[in-house]
Amino acid sequence: MTQPILEVCDLSRNFGGLLAVNQLSFSVIPGTIHGIIGPNGAGKTTTFNVISGFYAPSSGHVTYLGKDISGIRTDRLAEIGLIRTFQGTTLFNEFSVIDNVRLGCHVSAKSGFLSRLLGADRESEAVATKKAEDLLAFFNLSDLRDEEASNLPHGHQRALGMAVALAADPKILLLDEPFTGMNPEETARMMTLTRDIRDRGITVMLVEHDMQAVMGLCDMITVMNFGSLLTEGTPKEVRTNPGVIEAYLGSAHHAS
Protein backbone atom coordinates (compact mmCIF):
# COMPACT_ATOMS: atom_id res chain seq x y z
CA MET A 1 0.00 0.00 0.00
CA THR A 2 1.10 3.57 -0.60
CA GLN A 3 2.59 5.59 2.21
CA PRO A 4 -0.06 7.95 3.60
CA ILE A 5 0.59 11.65 3.01
CA LEU A 6 -1.06 12.55 6.31
CA GLU A 7 -1.54 10.48 9.41
CA VAL A 8 -3.50 11.49 12.46
CA CYS A 9 -2.66 9.38 15.48
CA ASP A 10 -4.65 9.31 18.74
CA LEU A 11 -5.28 13.02 18.36
CA SER A 12 -7.14 14.85 21.13
CA ARG A 13 -7.92 18.49 21.67
CA ASN A 14 -9.93 19.86 24.53
CA PHE A 15 -11.20 23.33 25.33
CA GLY A 16 -11.45 23.54 29.10
CA GLY A 17 -13.59 20.56 29.98
CA LEU A 18 -14.89 20.08 26.45
CA LEU A 19 -13.32 17.27 24.42
CA ALA A 20 -13.67 18.64 20.89
CA VAL A 21 -11.50 15.90 19.39
CA ASN A 22 -11.05 12.64 21.22
CA GLN A 23 -8.44 9.97 20.38
CA LEU A 24 -8.95 10.41 16.68
CA SER A 25 -6.89 8.38 14.20
CA PHE A 26 -7.05 8.16 10.43
CA SER A 27 -4.72 8.38 7.46
CA VAL A 28 -4.99 9.98 4.07
CA ILE A 29 -3.68 8.31 0.91
CA PRO A 30 -1.96 10.68 -1.54
CA GLY A 31 -3.90 11.56 -4.65
CA THR A 32 -7.29 10.92 -3.10
CA ILE A 33 -10.20 13.04 -1.96
CA HIS A 34 -10.69 12.18 1.68
CA GLY A 35 -13.92 13.28 3.33
CA ILE A 36 -14.56 14.04 6.97
CA ILE A 37 -18.21 14.14 7.91
CA GLY A 38 -20.18 14.24 11.11
CA PRO A 39 -23.02 16.16 12.74
CA ASN A 40 -22.60 19.81 13.82
CA GLY A 41 -20.07 20.15 16.59
CA ALA A 42 -18.52 16.76 15.89
CA GLY A 43 -15.05 18.32 15.87
CA LYS A 44 -14.30 18.48 12.15
CA THR A 45 -13.14 22.08 12.07
CA THR A 46 -11.14 21.57 15.25
CA THR A 47 -9.42 18.61 13.58
CA PHE A 48 -8.49 20.86 10.65
CA ASN A 49 -7.32 23.56 13.03
CA VAL A 50 -5.01 21.14 14.80
CA ILE A 51 -3.66 19.59 11.60
CA SER A 52 -2.96 23.02 10.11
CA GLY A 53 -1.23 24.28 13.23
CA PHE A 54 -3.81 26.84 14.39
CA TYR A 55 -4.19 24.90 17.62
CA ALA A 56 -1.65 22.65 19.27
CA PRO A 57 -2.95 19.14 19.97
CA SER A 58 -3.72 18.34 23.61
CA SER A 59 -2.29 14.89 22.96
CA GLY A 60 -1.48 12.62 20.04
CA HIS A 61 0.26 13.63 16.85
CA VAL A 62 -0.02 14.43 13.21
CA THR A 63 2.45 13.07 10.67
CA TYR A 64 2.80 14.73 7.28
CA LEU A 65 5.10 13.31 4.60
CA GLY A 66 6.62 11.07 7.22
CA LYS A 67 7.44 13.94 9.59
CA ASP A 68 5.81 14.69 12.93
CA ILE A 69 4.27 18.13 12.50
CA SER A 70 2.23 18.43 15.69
CA GLY A 71 2.51 21.90 17.13
CA ILE A 72 4.38 23.38 14.13
CA ARG A 73 3.23 26.89 13.16
CA THR A 74 0.68 27.33 10.38
CA ASP A 75 2.92 29.37 8.10
CA ARG A 76 5.71 26.77 8.35
CA LEU A 77 3.24 24.06 7.34
CA ALA A 78 2.02 26.19 4.45
CA GLU A 79 5.61 26.48 3.24
CA ILE A 80 5.81 22.69 2.95
CA GLY A 81 2.51 22.36 1.14
CA LEU A 82 -0.12 21.86 3.80
CA ILE A 83 -2.82 24.43 3.09
CA ARG A 84 -6.27 24.86 4.62
CA THR A 85 -9.31 26.96 3.80
CA PHE A 86 -11.78 28.35 6.30
CA GLN A 87 -15.33 27.36 7.14
CA GLY A 88 -16.68 30.90 6.89
CA THR A 89 -15.79 32.92 3.82
CA THR A 90 -12.38 34.35 4.64
CA LEU A 91 -10.80 36.70 2.14
CA PHE A 92 -8.84 39.90 2.01
CA ASN A 93 -12.09 41.77 1.49
CA GLU A 94 -10.49 45.12 0.73
CA PHE A 95 -8.17 43.65 -1.92
CA SER A 96 -8.99 43.19 -5.57
CA VAL A 97 -9.67 39.62 -6.66
CA ILE A 98 -6.27 39.34 -8.34
CA ASP A 99 -4.44 40.72 -5.30
CA ASN A 100 -6.10 38.10 -3.11
CA VAL A 101 -4.63 35.37 -5.26
CA ARG A 102 -1.31 37.18 -5.65
CA LEU A 103 -0.98 37.23 -1.89
CA GLY A 104 -1.66 33.51 -1.97
CA CYS A 105 1.55 33.16 -4.01
CA HIS A 106 3.53 34.36 -0.99
CA VAL A 107 5.79 31.36 -0.65
CA SER A 108 6.70 30.92 -4.30
CA ALA A 109 7.24 34.66 -4.79
CA LYS A 110 9.83 35.04 -2.02
CA SER A 111 12.43 37.70 -2.66
CA GLY A 112 14.98 39.67 -0.69
CA PHE A 113 14.52 43.15 0.71
CA LEU A 114 16.95 44.87 -1.62
CA SER A 115 15.69 43.15 -4.72
CA ARG A 116 12.15 44.28 -3.88
CA LEU A 117 13.38 47.80 -3.28
CA LEU A 118 15.30 47.91 -6.54
CA GLY A 119 12.54 46.20 -8.49
CA ALA A 120 14.68 43.13 -9.16
CA ASP A 121 11.72 41.02 -8.05
CA ARG A 122 9.92 41.96 -11.26
CA GLU A 123 10.39 38.56 -12.82
CA SER A 124 9.19 36.52 -9.84
CA GLU A 125 6.25 38.91 -9.45
CA ALA A 126 5.34 38.47 -13.10
CA VAL A 127 5.38 34.71 -12.55
CA ALA A 128 3.13 35.14 -9.51
CA THR A 129 0.70 37.36 -11.41
CA LYS A 130 0.58 34.86 -14.25
CA LYS A 131 -0.08 32.04 -11.80
CA ALA A 132 -2.83 34.09 -10.15
CA GLU A 133 -4.43 34.84 -13.51
CA ASP A 134 -4.35 31.17 -14.48
CA LEU A 135 -6.07 30.30 -11.22
CA LEU A 136 -8.74 32.92 -11.83
CA ALA A 137 -9.31 31.39 -15.23
CA PHE A 138 -9.52 27.94 -13.65
CA PHE A 139 -12.26 29.15 -11.31
CA ASN A 140 -13.95 31.21 -14.02
CA LEU A 141 -13.25 34.46 -12.18
CA SER A 142 -11.18 36.21 -14.84
CA ASP A 143 -13.88 38.78 -15.57
CA LEU A 144 -13.86 39.85 -11.94
CA ARG A 145 -10.08 40.27 -11.85
CA ASP A 146 -10.05 43.87 -10.59
CA GLU A 147 -13.25 43.79 -8.56
CA GLU A 148 -12.99 44.28 -4.82
CA ALA A 149 -13.38 40.86 -3.18
CA SER A 150 -16.14 42.04 -0.82
CA ASN A 151 -18.33 42.93 -3.83
CA LEU A 152 -18.41 39.37 -5.15
CA PRO A 153 -21.48 37.18 -4.84
CA HIS A 154 -21.15 34.48 -2.20
CA GLY A 155 -20.45 31.59 -4.54
CA HIS A 156 -17.66 33.47 -6.24
CA GLN A 157 -16.17 34.38 -2.89
CA ARG A 158 -15.98 30.73 -1.92
CA ALA A 159 -14.30 29.95 -5.23
CA LEU A 160 -11.87 32.80 -4.68
CA GLY A 161 -11.01 31.39 -1.26
CA MET A 162 -10.04 28.14 -2.96
CA ALA A 163 -8.03 30.02 -5.57
CA VAL A 164 -6.05 31.76 -2.80
CA ALA A 165 -5.33 28.38 -1.20
CA LEU A 166 -4.27 26.81 -4.50
CA ALA A 167 -1.95 29.73 -5.17
CA ALA A 168 0.07 28.55 -2.18
CA ASP A 169 1.02 25.35 -4.06
CA PRO A 170 -0.56 22.80 -1.73
CA LYS A 171 0.47 19.17 -1.70
CA ILE A 172 -2.53 18.58 0.48
CA LEU A 173 -5.50 20.92 0.58
CA LEU A 174 -7.91 20.99 3.53
CA LEU A 175 -11.30 22.33 2.45
CA ASP A 176 -13.74 23.23 5.22
CA GLU A 177 -17.29 23.22 3.86
CA PRO A 178 -16.38 24.67 0.46
CA PHE A 179 -19.88 24.27 -0.98
CA THR A 180 -21.99 25.96 1.71
CA GLY A 181 -24.31 28.59 0.35
CA MET A 182 -23.83 27.51 -3.23
CA ASN A 183 -26.71 26.69 -5.51
CA PRO A 184 -26.79 23.17 -7.04
CA GLU A 185 -25.35 24.44 -10.29
CA GLU A 186 -22.40 26.10 -8.56
CA THR A 187 -21.88 23.04 -6.39
CA ALA A 188 -21.76 20.80 -9.44
CA ARG A 189 -19.17 23.04 -11.07
CA MET A 190 -17.08 23.22 -7.93
CA MET A 191 -17.22 19.42 -7.65
CA THR A 192 -15.75 19.11 -11.11
CA LEU A 193 -13.04 21.59 -10.20
CA THR A 194 -12.27 19.69 -7.00
CA ARG A 195 -11.75 16.53 -9.05
CA ASP A 196 -9.50 18.51 -11.39
CA ILE A 197 -7.48 19.62 -8.39
CA ARG A 198 -7.04 16.02 -7.30
CA ASP A 199 -6.11 15.02 -10.83
CA ARG A 200 -3.33 17.62 -10.72
CA GLY A 201 -1.85 15.46 -7.99
CA ILE A 202 -3.07 17.48 -5.02
CA THR A 203 -4.51 15.43 -2.18
CA VAL A 204 -7.78 16.90 -0.94
CA MET A 205 -9.38 16.66 2.47
CA LEU A 206 -13.00 17.71 2.46
CA VAL A 207 -15.32 18.62 5.31
CA GLU A 208 -18.79 19.07 3.91
CA HIS A 209 -22.41 18.75 4.95
CA ASP A 210 -23.75 18.37 1.41
CA MET A 211 -23.97 14.56 1.42
CA GLN A 212 -24.51 14.26 -2.30
CA ALA A 213 -21.32 16.17 -2.91
CA VAL A 214 -19.40 14.16 -0.34
CA MET A 215 -20.61 10.81 -1.63
CA GLY A 216 -20.00 11.86 -5.22
CA LEU A 217 -16.48 13.15 -4.65
CA CYS A 218 -14.74 11.20 -1.94
CA ASP A 219 -12.57 8.16 -2.36
CA MET A 220 -12.58 7.59 1.38
CA ILE A 221 -14.65 9.01 4.21
CA THR A 222 -13.93 9.37 7.93
CA VAL A 223 -17.03 9.82 10.06
CA MET A 224 -16.76 11.68 13.36
CA ASN A 225 -19.24 11.99 16.18
CA PHE A 226 -18.69 13.77 19.51
CA GLY A 227 -15.02 14.22 18.66
CA SER A 228 -14.34 10.52 18.10
CA LEU A 229 -14.00 8.30 15.09
CA LEU A 230 -17.32 6.67 14.33
CA THR A 231 -16.34 4.72 11.26
CA GLU A 232 -14.31 4.93 8.11
CA GLY A 233 -14.74 3.57 4.61
CA THR A 234 -15.72 4.15 1.01
CA PRO A 235 -18.86 6.25 0.38
CA LYS A 236 -20.79 3.03 -0.20
CA GLU A 237 -19.71 1.51 3.09
CA VAL A 238 -20.37 4.68 5.03
CA ARG A 239 -23.79 5.27 3.52
CA THR A 240 -25.06 1.90 4.63
CA ASN A 241 -23.45 1.94 8.06
CA PRO A 242 -26.20 1.86 10.72
CA GLY A 243 -24.07 3.81 13.19
CA VAL A 244 -23.76 6.72 10.73
CA ILE A 245 -27.45 6.80 10.02
CA GLU A 246 -28.10 6.76 13.75
CA ALA A 247 -25.70 9.65 14.37
CA TYR A 248 -27.26 11.81 11.69
CA LEU A 249 -30.84 10.91 12.58
CA GLY A 250 -29.99 11.49 16.23
CA SER A 251 -28.70 14.95 15.55
CA ALA A 252 -31.59 15.72 13.21
CA HIS A 253 -33.88 14.58 15.96
CA HIS A 254 -32.04 16.88 18.37
CA ALA A 255 -32.39 19.83 16.07
CA SER A 256 -36.15 19.51 15.66
Added chain:
Amino acid sequence: MSDSKTTITVWIFALTLLAGLLVLPQLLSYSQREIAVFLIINVLLVVSYRLMTLTGEWSLGHVVIMGVGAYASALFSKRLGVPVPLSMFLGASTAGLTAVVLSFPLFRMKGFYFLIGSFAAGEVIRLIWKYFTFPFGGAKGLNLIPSFPDIGWISFFDPVNYYYLCLIVVSVSLFILYRVERSRFGLTFHALHWQDKLAESVGVNTFRYRMLAFTLASFFAGLSGALYAHYIGTVNPTRFDVEEMVYVLIWAIVGGTATFYGPIVGVVALTIVNDVLLRALGFDTIRPMIYGAVLIASVLFMPDGLESIFPKLKRLMMGRKTEPATKSEAGEIP
Protein backbone atom coordinates in the same frame (compact mmCIF):
# COMPACT_ATOMS: atom_id res chain seq x y z
CA MET B 1 -1.94 52.78 -21.64
CA SER B 2 -3.78 54.82 -19.04
CA ASP B 3 -1.22 53.41 -16.65
CA SER B 4 1.66 55.06 -18.46
CA LYS B 5 -0.38 58.25 -18.59
CA THR B 6 -0.81 58.30 -14.83
CA THR B 7 2.89 57.59 -14.48
CA ILE B 8 3.62 60.69 -16.54
CA THR B 9 1.14 62.68 -14.47
CA VAL B 10 2.84 61.52 -11.29
CA TRP B 11 6.24 62.49 -12.64
CA ILE B 12 5.12 65.94 -13.75
CA PHE B 13 3.48 66.48 -10.38
CA ALA B 14 6.58 65.28 -8.54
CA LEU B 15 8.90 67.52 -10.55
CA THR B 16 6.68 70.58 -10.02
CA LEU B 17 6.60 69.81 -6.32
CA LEU B 18 10.36 69.42 -6.22
CA ALA B 19 10.89 72.74 -8.01
CA GLY B 20 8.52 74.39 -5.53
CA LEU B 21 10.37 72.86 -2.59
CA LEU B 22 13.70 74.02 -3.98
CA VAL B 23 12.71 77.68 -4.25
CA LEU B 24 10.60 77.66 -1.09
CA PRO B 25 13.26 78.75 1.45
CA GLN B 26 14.12 81.76 -0.68
CA LEU B 27 10.57 83.01 -0.16
CA LEU B 28 10.55 82.59 3.62
CA SER B 29 11.67 84.63 6.59
CA TYR B 30 14.43 83.31 8.85
CA SER B 31 12.07 81.85 11.45
CA GLN B 32 9.89 80.38 8.75
CA ARG B 33 12.97 78.68 7.32
CA GLU B 34 13.49 76.99 10.66
CA ILE B 35 9.87 75.90 10.63
CA ALA B 36 10.43 74.48 7.15
CA VAL B 37 13.34 72.41 8.44
CA PHE B 38 11.25 70.95 11.24
CA LEU B 39 8.37 70.38 8.85
CA ILE B 40 10.54 68.31 6.51
CA ILE B 41 11.78 66.28 9.49
CA ASN B 42 8.21 65.78 10.69
CA VAL B 43 7.14 64.63 7.23
CA LEU B 44 9.59 61.75 7.53
CA LEU B 45 8.37 61.04 11.04
CA VAL B 46 4.71 60.81 10.10
CA VAL B 47 5.25 58.93 6.83
CA SER B 48 7.33 56.34 8.64
CA TYR B 49 4.55 56.12 11.20
CA ARG B 50 2.08 55.34 8.47
CA LEU B 51 4.14 52.36 7.30
CA MET B 52 3.65 50.88 10.73
CA THR B 53 -0.11 51.53 10.67
CA LEU B 54 -0.40 49.54 7.43
CA THR B 55 -0.17 46.36 9.47
CA GLY B 56 -3.10 47.58 11.55
CA GLU B 57 -1.14 48.33 14.71
CA TRP B 58 -1.06 51.87 16.03
CA SER B 59 1.92 52.56 18.23
CA LEU B 60 2.23 55.26 20.86
CA GLY B 61 5.98 54.85 21.00
CA HIS B 62 6.93 56.27 17.63
CA VAL B 63 8.17 59.63 18.90
CA VAL B 64 10.25 57.89 21.57
CA ILE B 65 11.76 55.78 18.79
CA MET B 66 12.55 59.03 17.00
CA GLY B 67 14.23 60.04 20.24
CA VAL B 68 16.26 56.82 20.25
CA GLY B 69 17.64 57.83 16.87
CA ALA B 70 18.32 61.36 18.14
CA TYR B 71 20.05 60.24 21.35
CA ALA B 72 22.03 57.48 19.66
CA SER B 73 23.27 59.70 16.86
CA ALA B 74 24.13 62.44 19.35
CA LEU B 75 26.04 60.01 21.57
CA PHE B 76 27.89 58.32 18.71
CA SER B 77 29.14 61.67 17.46
CA LYS B 78 29.65 63.43 20.78
CA ARG B 79 31.13 60.70 22.93
CA LEU B 80 32.73 58.43 20.37
CA GLY B 81 33.68 61.01 17.79
CA VAL B 82 31.89 59.26 14.94
CA PRO B 83 31.49 61.65 11.98
CA VAL B 84 27.96 63.08 11.97
CA PRO B 85 26.68 61.64 8.66
CA LEU B 86 27.73 58.17 9.81
CA SER B 87 26.37 58.73 13.32
CA MET B 88 23.00 59.63 11.80
CA PHE B 89 22.95 56.31 10.02
CA LEU B 90 24.02 54.53 13.19
CA GLY B 91 21.35 56.40 15.15
CA ALA B 92 18.68 55.30 12.72
CA SER B 93 20.00 51.75 12.91
CA THR B 94 19.87 51.86 16.70
CA ALA B 95 16.22 52.88 16.47
CA GLY B 96 15.60 50.00 14.08
CA LEU B 97 17.37 47.59 16.38
CA THR B 98 15.31 48.83 19.32
CA ALA B 99 12.22 47.94 17.33
CA VAL B 100 13.56 44.45 16.67
CA VAL B 101 14.01 43.91 20.40
CA LEU B 102 10.66 45.48 21.32
CA SER B 103 8.88 43.30 18.76
CA PHE B 104 9.23 40.28 20.98
CA PRO B 105 7.12 41.55 23.88
CA LEU B 106 4.92 43.94 21.86
CA PHE B 107 3.69 41.64 19.11
CA ARG B 108 2.22 39.29 21.65
CA MET B 109 -0.41 42.02 21.84
CA LYS B 110 -2.81 43.43 19.32
CA GLY B 111 -5.07 46.44 18.93
CA PHE B 112 -5.72 48.32 22.14
CA TYR B 113 -3.25 46.22 24.12
CA PHE B 114 -0.55 46.92 21.59
CA LEU B 115 -1.30 50.63 21.86
CA ILE B 116 -0.89 50.55 25.62
CA GLY B 117 2.11 48.24 25.41
CA SER B 118 3.89 50.55 22.98
CA PHE B 119 3.17 53.50 25.26
CA ALA B 120 4.61 51.64 28.25
CA ALA B 121 7.70 50.63 26.28
CA GLY B 122 8.22 54.24 25.25
CA GLU B 123 7.90 55.46 28.84
CA VAL B 124 10.45 52.89 29.96
CA ILE B 125 12.92 54.20 27.41
CA ARG B 126 12.27 57.78 28.52
CA LEU B 127 12.80 56.76 32.14
CA ILE B 128 16.14 55.24 31.19
CA TRP B 129 17.16 58.56 29.61
CA LYS B 130 16.07 60.45 32.71
CA TYR B 131 17.57 58.08 35.22
CA PHE B 132 21.00 57.48 33.73
CA THR B 133 22.89 60.75 33.75
CA PHE B 134 25.69 58.84 32.12
CA PRO B 135 25.53 58.61 29.18
CA PHE B 136 22.09 60.16 28.57
CA GLY B 137 22.41 63.36 30.57
CA GLY B 138 19.38 62.74 32.79
CA ALA B 139 16.38 65.05 32.70
CA LYS B 140 18.42 67.86 31.14
CA GLY B 141 19.40 65.61 28.29
CA LEU B 142 22.32 66.17 25.95
CA ASN B 143 23.55 69.44 24.58
CA LEU B 144 26.40 70.72 22.44
CA ILE B 145 25.65 67.93 20.01
CA PRO B 146 28.09 68.23 17.09
CA SER B 147 26.47 69.77 14.06
CA PHE B 148 26.61 68.50 10.53
CA PRO B 149 30.12 69.17 9.16
CA ASP B 150 30.57 71.88 6.56
CA ILE B 151 30.90 70.68 3.02
CA GLY B 152 33.32 73.09 1.34
CA TRP B 153 31.90 76.55 1.96
CA ILE B 154 28.40 75.22 2.77
CA SER B 155 27.63 75.65 6.45
CA PHE B 156 24.72 73.70 7.87
CA PHE B 157 24.18 76.25 10.61
CA ASP B 158 22.29 78.11 7.94
CA PRO B 159 18.70 76.81 8.00
CA VAL B 160 18.47 77.11 4.23
CA ASN B 161 21.37 74.73 3.73
CA TYR B 162 20.12 72.36 6.41
CA TYR B 163 16.72 72.51 4.75
CA TYR B 164 18.28 71.29 1.51
CA LEU B 165 20.17 68.57 3.34
CA CYS B 166 16.98 67.37 5.00
CA LEU B 167 15.14 67.60 1.72
CA ILE B 168 17.62 65.23 0.12
CA VAL B 169 17.68 62.77 3.03
CA VAL B 170 13.90 62.80 3.44
CA SER B 171 13.24 62.50 -0.30
CA VAL B 172 15.43 59.43 -0.54
CA SER B 173 13.77 57.99 2.58
CA LEU B 174 10.28 58.64 1.25
CA PHE B 175 11.24 57.03 -2.02
CA ILE B 176 12.39 53.91 -0.17
CA LEU B 177 9.24 53.85 1.96
CA TYR B 178 7.13 54.29 -1.16
CA ARG B 179 8.89 51.44 -2.93
CA VAL B 180 8.40 49.22 0.09
CA GLU B 181 4.69 49.94 0.14
CA ARG B 182 4.26 49.38 -3.57
CA SER B 183 6.15 46.09 -3.44
CA ARG B 184 4.82 42.77 -2.21
CA PHE B 185 5.84 43.89 1.28
CA GLY B 186 3.11 46.52 1.20
CA LEU B 187 0.56 43.98 0.00
CA THR B 188 1.57 41.65 2.81
CA PHE B 189 1.39 44.42 5.44
CA HIS B 190 -2.15 45.23 4.32
CA ALA B 191 -3.01 41.54 4.38
CA LEU B 192 -1.89 41.31 8.01
CA HIS B 193 -4.16 44.18 8.85
CA TRP B 194 -7.29 42.72 7.32
CA GLN B 195 -6.95 38.95 7.71
CA ASP B 196 -3.87 37.73 9.49
CA LYS B 197 -5.26 34.19 9.83
CA LEU B 198 -5.69 33.86 6.09
CA ALA B 199 -2.24 35.32 5.50
CA GLU B 200 -0.78 32.77 7.90
CA SER B 201 -2.57 29.96 6.14
CA VAL B 202 -0.76 30.73 2.88
CA GLY B 203 2.64 30.89 4.53
CA VAL B 204 3.06 34.45 5.82
CA ASN B 205 5.09 34.58 9.02
CA THR B 206 2.94 37.25 10.64
CA PHE B 207 5.42 38.02 13.41
CA ARG B 208 8.27 38.52 10.97
CA TYR B 209 6.28 40.87 8.79
CA ARG B 210 4.99 42.89 11.73
CA MET B 211 8.56 43.13 12.95
CA LEU B 212 9.73 44.19 9.48
CA ALA B 213 7.18 47.02 9.30
CA PHE B 214 7.98 48.14 12.83
CA THR B 215 11.73 48.03 12.21
CA LEU B 216 11.58 49.96 8.94
CA ALA B 217 9.25 52.55 10.43
CA SER B 218 11.57 52.88 13.41
CA PHE B 219 14.69 53.20 11.30
CA PHE B 220 13.25 56.18 9.47
CA ALA B 221 11.77 57.67 12.63
CA GLY B 222 15.26 57.37 14.12
CA LEU B 223 16.72 59.07 11.07
CA SER B 224 14.28 61.95 11.50
CA GLY B 225 15.38 62.16 15.14
CA ALA B 226 19.03 62.29 14.10
CA LEU B 227 18.31 65.07 11.60
CA TYR B 228 16.56 66.93 14.39
CA ALA B 229 19.31 66.43 17.00
CA HIS B 230 22.18 67.66 14.88
CA TYR B 231 20.24 70.72 13.81
CA ILE B 232 18.99 71.92 17.15
CA GLY B 233 22.04 70.70 19.06
CA THR B 234 20.21 69.49 22.14
CA VAL B 235 17.85 66.64 23.07
CA ASN B 236 16.03 65.83 26.29
CA PRO B 237 13.40 63.32 27.42
CA THR B 238 10.55 65.86 27.42
CA ARG B 239 11.02 66.59 23.73
CA PHE B 240 9.91 63.02 22.97
CA ASP B 241 7.01 62.75 25.39
CA VAL B 242 3.50 61.58 24.68
CA GLU B 243 2.27 65.07 23.86
CA GLU B 244 4.54 65.05 20.81
CA MET B 245 3.18 61.62 19.96
CA VAL B 246 -0.34 63.00 20.03
CA TYR B 247 0.68 65.58 17.43
CA VAL B 248 1.93 62.79 15.17
CA LEU B 249 -1.37 60.96 15.63
CA ILE B 250 -3.29 64.10 14.79
CA TRP B 251 -1.24 64.76 11.65
CA ALA B 252 -1.88 61.18 10.54
CA ILE B 253 -5.58 61.18 11.38
CA VAL B 254 -6.33 64.63 9.99
CA GLY B 255 -4.42 63.84 6.80
CA GLY B 256 -5.74 60.29 6.56
CA THR B 257 -3.68 57.11 6.38
CA ALA B 258 -5.26 55.39 3.40
CA THR B 259 -2.81 56.94 0.96
CA PHE B 260 0.90 57.59 1.02
CA TYR B 261 0.40 61.34 0.74
CA GLY B 262 -2.38 61.63 3.35
CA PRO B 263 -0.14 62.08 6.42
CA ILE B 264 2.09 64.49 4.47
CA VAL B 265 -0.95 66.64 3.68
CA GLY B 266 -1.89 66.44 7.36
CA VAL B 267 1.45 67.59 8.74
CA VAL B 268 1.88 70.32 6.13
CA ALA B 269 -1.64 71.70 6.59
CA LEU B 270 -1.45 71.73 10.39
CA THR B 271 2.02 73.23 10.41
CA ILE B 272 0.86 76.02 8.14
CA VAL B 273 -2.23 76.60 10.28
CA ASN B 274 -0.33 76.58 13.53
CA ASP B 275 3.18 77.79 12.92
CA VAL B 276 2.46 80.26 10.15
CA LEU B 277 -1.09 81.60 10.48
CA LEU B 278 -1.48 81.46 14.24
CA ARG B 279 2.05 82.55 14.93
CA ALA B 280 1.43 85.59 12.76
CA LEU B 281 -1.61 86.34 14.92
CA GLY B 282 0.30 85.57 18.11
CA PHE B 283 -1.86 82.57 19.00
CA ASP B 284 0.70 79.82 18.61
CA THR B 285 0.97 79.12 22.33
CA ILE B 286 -2.48 77.56 22.29
CA ARG B 287 -1.28 74.85 19.88
CA PRO B 288 -2.71 71.95 21.92
CA MET B 289 -6.16 73.56 21.89
CA ILE B 290 -6.03 74.28 18.19
CA TYR B 291 -4.87 70.75 17.45
CA GLY B 292 -7.63 69.32 19.59
CA ALA B 293 -10.24 71.41 17.81
CA VAL B 294 -8.88 70.51 14.38
CA LEU B 295 -8.90 66.82 15.32
CA ILE B 296 -12.49 66.89 16.50
CA ALA B 297 -13.60 68.88 13.47
CA SER B 298 -11.85 66.54 11.07
CA VAL B 299 -13.22 63.41 12.71
CA LEU B 300 -16.71 64.89 12.56
CA PHE B 301 -16.66 66.43 9.10
CA MET B 302 -13.92 64.57 7.28
CA PRO B 303 -13.63 61.07 8.73
CA ASP B 304 -11.46 59.90 5.82
CA GLY B 305 -8.97 62.70 6.30
CA LEU B 306 -7.78 65.55 4.13
CA GLU B 307 -6.57 63.03 1.57
CA SER B 308 -10.19 62.23 0.74
CA ILE B 309 -10.78 65.67 -0.78
CA PHE B 310 -8.33 65.08 -3.62
CA PRO B 311 -10.27 62.32 -5.37
CA LYS B 312 -13.40 64.42 -4.81
CA LEU B 313 -11.76 67.47 -6.36
CA LYS B 314 -10.60 65.35 -9.25
CA ARG B 315 -14.07 63.97 -9.81
CA LEU B 316 -15.50 67.48 -9.61
CA MET B 317 -13.07 68.71 -12.23
CA MET B 318 -13.79 65.73 -14.46
CA GLY B 319 -17.50 66.22 -14.01
CA ARG B 320 -17.36 69.85 -15.06
CA LYS B 321 -15.68 68.99 -18.30
CA THR B 322 -17.88 67.39 -20.90
CA GLU B 323 -14.84 66.19 -22.77
CA PRO B 324 -11.74 65.24 -20.81
CA ALA B 325 -9.04 67.50 -22.21
CA THR B 326 -5.80 65.58 -22.13
CA LYS B 327 -3.76 68.73 -21.69
CA SER B 328 -5.16 69.81 -18.36
CA GLU B 329 -4.98 66.30 -16.95
CA ALA B 330 -1.29 66.71 -16.32
CA GLY B 331 -1.96 69.40 -13.79
CA GLU B 332 -4.30 67.31 -11.72
CA ILE B 333 -3.27 65.72 -8.53
CA PRO B 334 -2.86 61.98 -9.12
